[in-house]
Amino acid sequence: MPGRRVYLETFGCQMNELDSELVAGQLASLGYQFTPRVAEADVVLYNTCSVREQAEQKVWSRLGELRESKSDKPEMVVGVLGCMAERDGTDLMDRMPVVDVMCGPAELDKLPLLIDNAVRTRQSLVTDDPNAATKSVKSAALQGSASRRSGTLAAAGDSLEYLDLSRSVSPIDPAGSLNKSAYVRITRGCNKFCTYCVVPFTRGAEIHRPPAHIIDEVKRLADQGVTEITLLGQTVNHYRFEHDSALVSNGITQPQKGQAFKGGHRRDPLAGSNVTTFADLLYQLHENAPSVQRLRFVTSYPRDFGDDVLEVMRDCPRLCRYLHVPAQTGSDRMLKKMNRGYTVSEYNEFIDRARHYLHQPEIGRPLMISGDIIVGFPTETNEDFDKTVELLERTRYKSCFIFKYSPRPGTVAYDKIPDDVPNAVKRERNNALLAVQSRISDEISREQVGNEFDIMIEGPSQHAIKASGLSTKKANNGVQLTIGGKSADEPDAVSVAAVLERTEAETVQFSGRTDGDQIVMFDAPTAKAADLAGQIRRVRITEGAGLSLFGELV
Numbered sequence: 341m342p343g344r345r346v347y348l349e350t351f352g353c354q355m356n357e358l359d360s361e362l363v364a365g366q367l368a369s370l371g372y373q374f375t376p377r378v379a380e381a382d383v384v385l386y387n388t389c390s391v392r393e394q395a396e397q398k399v400w401s402r403l404g405e406l407r408e409s410k411s412d413k414p415e416m417v418v419g420v421l422g423c424m425a426e427r428d429g430t431d432l433m434d435r436m437p438v439v440d441v442m443c444g445p446a447e448l449d450k451l452p453l454l455i456d457n458a459v460r461t462r463q464s465l466v467t468d469d470p471n472a473a474t475k476s477v478k479s480a481a482l483q484g485s486a487s488r489r490s491g492t493l494a495a496a497g498d499s500l501e502y503l504d505l506s507r508s509v510s511p512i513d514p515a516g517s518l519n520k521s522a523y524v525r526i527t528r529g530c531n532k533f534c535t536y537c538v539v540p541f542t543r544g545a546e547i548h549r550p551p552a553h554i555i556d557e558v559k560r561l562a563d564q565g566v567t568e569i570t571l572l573g574q575t576v577n578h579y580r581f582e583h584d585s586a587l588v589s590n591g592i593t594q595p596q597k598g599q600a601f602k603g604g605h606r607r608d609p610l611a612g613s614n615v616t617t618f619a620d621l622l623y624q625l626h627e628n629a630p631s632v633q634r635l636r637f638v639t640s641y642p643r644d645f646g647d648d649v650l651e652v653m654r655d656c657p658r659l660c661r662y663l664h665v666p667a668q669t670g671s672d673r674m675l676k677k678m679n680r681g682y683t684v685s686e687y688n689e690f691i692d693r694a695r696h697y698l699h700q701p702e703i704g705r706p707l708m709i710s711g712d713i714i715v716g717f718p719t720e721t722n723e724d725f726d727k728t729v730e731l732l733e734r735t736r737y738k739s740c741f742i743f744k745y746s747p748r749p750g751t752v753a754y755d756k757i758p759d760d761v762p763n764a765v766k767r768e769r770n771n772a773l774l775a776v777q778s779r780i781s782d783e784i785s786r787e788q789v790g791n792e793f794d795i796m797i798e799g800p801s802q803h804a805i806k807a808s809g810l811s812t813k814k815a816n817n818g819v820q821l822t823i824g825g826k827s828a829d830e831p832d833a834v835s836v837a838a839v840l841e842r843t844e845a846e847t848v849q850f851s852g853r854t855d856g857d858q859i860v861m862f863d864a865p866t867a868k869a870a871d872l873a874g875q876i877r878r879v880r881i882t883e884g885a886g887l888s889l890f891g892e893l894v
């Protein structure tokens with residue numbers, strides 16, 4: 341609907357960030373415009389997360405605030421998208437009639453139609469009904485119980501596949517912004533059913549995208565100047581695509597059968613025949629998109645990670661030495677209750693194996709590992725918790741997200757295991773673990789002093805943006821991003837030119853990342869900084885503190 345203005349705010353993980361980008365691209369191609377201010381919007385969309393209760397509460401409070409805007413502007417359409425929409429279902433619209441549209445993550449291809457319907461219906465409602473502001477027009481697309489029925493899987497995959505394929509490269513990206521980095525989905529959904537987790541319910545069953553589609557998307561992004569790609573999947577290393585017949589032609593390089601990636605921990609007997617394994621996919625992406633300087637992937641599952649993948653990572657220079665591989669806990673008893681399917685010693689074995697293949701500080705390529713931990717899972721004792729501390733000390737993550745267990749309705753843990761660890765104990769363990777991790781992160785940063793790294797330059801640091809008087813609030817031409825797990829030093833849509841224009845000093849602080857995902861700050865001459873963003877440059881580290889390194893260009 342041309343001319344209508346959309347406010348889109350995103351919560352949750354990288355999957356949601358990518359979904360928002362695709363949705364925004366689709367709406368922009370239909371003539372919608374974007375605004376960073378709710379007050380100016382005709383359509384307000386929240387792309388939501390359900391993983392912890394706190395994530396949902398943020399959205400509830402946003403919706404509460406909207407009630408007032410809507411009474412001023414009853415034709416305004418409000419949509420809740422993503423995991424919370426799928427988990428809460430249409431009950432949410434009864435509870436919050438300010439909401440007109442609900443769309444689950446597996447139905448986003450239908451969103452333009454839902455919005456279009458809602459806009460029209462609201463308009464006639466406003467004309468007919470003086471109380472229109474308090475009424476929802478209820479336009480919804482949710483997978484509901486269909487999400488895990490195999491008969492609907494192929495169809496759901498196909499229609500959603502269009503959304504990823506239709507990706508118009510960042511129509512929402514204002515000229516001169518720093519978007520050299522892109523996410524590409526390789527797997528949707530999750531089949532693991534960890535007992536605490538809503539994702540298998542909100543995102544549905546695991547579906548692997550055809551390798552030809554992924555390679556094509558990466559090549560197109562590369563052609564548009566994207567130099568850094570992060571592949572996304574909930575258990576990304578489980579990627580495996582079975583071909584019906586010998587396909588994948590269209591100029592895509594195949595690894596030599598029987599030669600590449602032999603390894604002791606290979607588990608896929610069919611690899612190299614009619615199956616594209618995760619190792620095959622990484623290799624093919626590396627070979628087919630040489631202008632992509634950095635290729636990484638999240639999130640790795642600590643099981644089923646073959647030597648074949650580690651060998652490809654070792655041998656392909658543009659594959660990053662970075663793994664996000666959450667352990668969740670250091671206690672075997674807790675792992676079992678969480679249904680994670682591995683033991684602490686298996687986790688440790690994997691970490692050692694990954695370091696054996698990939699840790700090469702002598703060539704400026706140390707392996708950096710990050711993780712996630714849940715504290716206060718039901719029945720967790722002090723002894724269990726001590727084992728988690730031990731795991732942190734042993735693994736030495738460069739960074740680790742630590743979460744307090746949040747019981748989620750519909751999950752096995754919610755139904756079967758009472759949430760018996762008091763909040764005060766969760767908080768205490770959370771703080772204790774944060775202290776351990778920040779000491780380790782600090783040590784790892786200090787260990788880098790004197791080393792040289794190739795860093796990919798992202799743009800002026802947060803500090804430089806602030807010093808220039810520009811707002812550091814993330815805003816991408818109207819698409820608001822509120823994302824956990826991103827560095828505060830990562831500039832978003834603030835253009836480099838705008839920062840440089842406002843910088844009077846002779847040097848300006850820039851930030852970049854090592855291929856192990858460590859943040860590096862350095863000073864650049866203001867007069868020569870205009871083209872730095874997106875470049876790979878070598879820096880020598882002079883200082884390390886907390887999560888940041890400081891260095892100088894060499």
Ligand code: SAH
Binds near residue numbers: 536537714
């Ligand atoms: N697929 C990824 C995780 C996706 S969810 C994996 O298996 O590692 C991101 C993180 O949120 C999880 O790693 C977990 O640490 C945390 N998380 C998920 N559900 C949670 C819950 N109910 N309470 C607290 N933290 C949770």
Ligand code: SF4
Binds near residue numbers: 532533575
């Ligand atoms: Fe959730 Fe477990 Fe799937 Fe990760 S692997 S998304 S924690 S169910």
Ligand code: F3S
Binds near residue numbers: 356538
């Ligand atoms: Fe949240 Fe859904 Fe991602 S629950 S973490 S937005 S997959």
